[in-house]
Amino acid sequence: MERKSADRNARRKPSGAAVIRPELTTALFRALFEEWAESGYAALSLERVAARAGAGKAAIYRRWPSKLEFVCQAIQGVGITLSDFSDHGSLGADISAYLRTTRVAFRHPLIRKIIPDVVAERIRTPEVAEMLDSLTAARRQLGKRMLERAIGRNELQPALDKELALDLLISALYIRMIVHSKNTTMAEIHRLAIAIEAAIKAC
Template sequence: MERKSIDQIKRRKPSGAAVIRPELTKALFRALFEEWAQCGYGAVSLERVAARAGAGKAAIYRRWPSKLEFVCEAIQRVGLTLSDFDDHGSLGADINAYLRTTRAAFRHPLARKIIPDVVAERMRTPEIAVTLNSLAAARRAFGSRMLDRAIARKELQPALDRELALDLLISPLYMRMIVHSKNTAMAEIDRQAIAIEAAIKAC
């Protein structure tokens, strides 16, 4: 019998455990949010999520041992990309960029349906509350760096009430778009940015 060459062995496709494909993982997250927006968290079906993503239910369980862990990772991944915390040269410009990116996220039809349900679910599901608290801490850390830049530019006093300042960054836009379900034009974003900057400087 002819012995197989080393090159043939190297070309052999891997067997055993299925390879985790990033594009399918992304499709599963998207399908989860679509299902969540349509049904609410309590009625989310992993079978339907998998079908939406063009996969079998096993594709979910290869990645996450439970629906809860699937949901928590999805929230964590998406939540950190909803706002712009980059340096735009001034506190006012930083706030304006932050609001514009957040506005775009809040305008997404899935986000507008899911975010209120996530907030409600945190009261019922401790694991989701832990995930949201971790996400909030990470986002506030990014926001705190924005404040540090403003302090370094001497736009803010070092002794400002940092927690209040961080609350002010998001509260007006969240109330307008999520709580009251109102559209927010760019002119309104500009007005909010001016008002928030003034309020933070008074903290």
């Protein structure tokens, strides 16, 4: 009897806090971005987000204590991966890879709708601004490593203005694709990479 009882206890599911399922977390992030693209941050409804993900609102609050924390983790989870900062052997190749990957991200219909709203919310909400500043700092640090590799290859001068160079790296593509909602061909990406490389070398 004691052995059977022990076996039943071993098979019994643990009670208490619900298990956090990674697949539901992923579904909640996806639903968040879909809802955000439709409604904007200010009108973002966690009830509708949960419903899109096939869950209850409690599933969100088991993971994040507030809408802001939910949004921050979602943005931080994708923000670094939107661009390629890896080593491709030369400054020109690094810039081209960065632009190609960023182009793919900017072409995504959800991202094209969400980014302008994120920028606007940054002005309205200090907590969002703080989160975006942290994410931007992390991305720019990766960009600086790319520039430092080019300095190490003697492609750029050690006195390079890295902050200006990083602004040049993203600004033209952002204005074209996000501000003006224009598509960019791979031929245009190639020409843009050449122009940006020349501009950075002049910094």
